[in-house]
Amino acid sequence: MRTFFLAVNTGYSAFGDPTERAIEFYRERSGNNLYAAIVGNVVLPSGYGTNDVCMRISNNNAWEKLALAIRKKGAIPGVQLSSTWENYVGNKKFRPSPGVSPYEYYRVAARNFTADRIKEVFVDLRHGTDLAIAAGFRHVQLHAAHGYLFSLMLDPAFSDCVEQSLAATSDWLEFLRREGVESSIRVSITTGIPEADQGRQVALDGIFELKPDFIDISDGYYNADKHLIYPSHERVIRDRHEVSLALAQRFPAQQCIISGRASALKMAGPNLNLGLCRDLIANPDFLNGGSGCKNRMLCHFYSRGKAHLSCGEWVNGRL
Secondary structure, three states: OOOEEEEOOOOOOOOOOOOOHHHHHHHOOOOOEEEEEEEEEEOOOOOOOOOOOOOOOOOOOOHHHHHHHHHHHOOOEEEEEEEEOOOOOOOOOOOOOOOOOOOHHHHHHOOOOHHHHHHHHHHHHHHHHHHEEEEEEEEOEEEOOOHHHHHOOOOOOOOOOHHHHHHHHHHHHHHHHHHHOOOEEEEEEEOOHHHHHOOHHHHHHHHHHOOOOOEEEOEOOOOOOOOOOOOHHHHHHHHHHHHHHHHHHHOOOEEEEHHHHHHHOOOOOOOEEEEEEEHHHHOOOHHHHHOOOOOOOOOOOOOOOOOOOOOOOOOOOOO
16 A cells, blocks of 8 residues: 655745745655655646646746655655636635535536637646656646546536547546656545536546546535535545545556545555545654644635645644
8 A cells, every 4th residue: 555645735836836845845744655745736837726826837946856855755756737717716615605506607617618628728738747747756646626627627517528538638648658657637526516416427437447547536626515625524534435445446456545534544455545635734744653633624724815834733833
């Protein structure tokens, strides 16, 4: 079983590039036999961020410094590439206001997914991937979860161009294989939208059939129900863990990353890998036997109107 530090938007960026604070953040968390650290939510060169403090992949040498800092501590440097769309605004509330239809919101966004637009986006993905590889990243993740651009493009509940998007994703994965770079795709088990989740398994089957090196199993669409993305109650965490395991067991040949609070994870299976986020945010030395997340809820900085990540448990003071 491999252990991943999963992608998180830290907000530690300046003009889209990682700051020294970001480099130190990942340096401190990439040891203790961690397999890979995936830097997230990194916007494509011509893409749109989820908020104003997202990093954006570029040829700035700060990206080389970040990849090197991770590699020197023994982990594989990874980067999660993502985009939203023009005029996207993430909901700061954990659930939409009464009368707001997430289903219609995403359907309206997907109306712009023409064949030309999809081709343009995947050209941008290839450009971003080239920049990431040049900087020294050896694992690249496609963010196709949480209701962002690629999740809608690969979801037949919203897009009429799923076949084209799947074919373009397959080509991207083949490019990474030729380059000897690991791949992963982050997916949401459900969207949190009843109208879309009726046929959710069709979307998941299409993505699993692409056979990336890893599938990172998450949940929820951001502007529908953020509680699915950031579960806090122990029962909800356990339920998500069990559903994630059931999905992974349907595809025994596919390596999967199962995420959640480490205290709630009990895994056994040759295709299961552990994904950590909040426990490592709370304690850089977590994998060396330290305590982890205490569910202080301060890490949700965007929802709280803050500019960058913070943690009520980590007392170092640099978060």
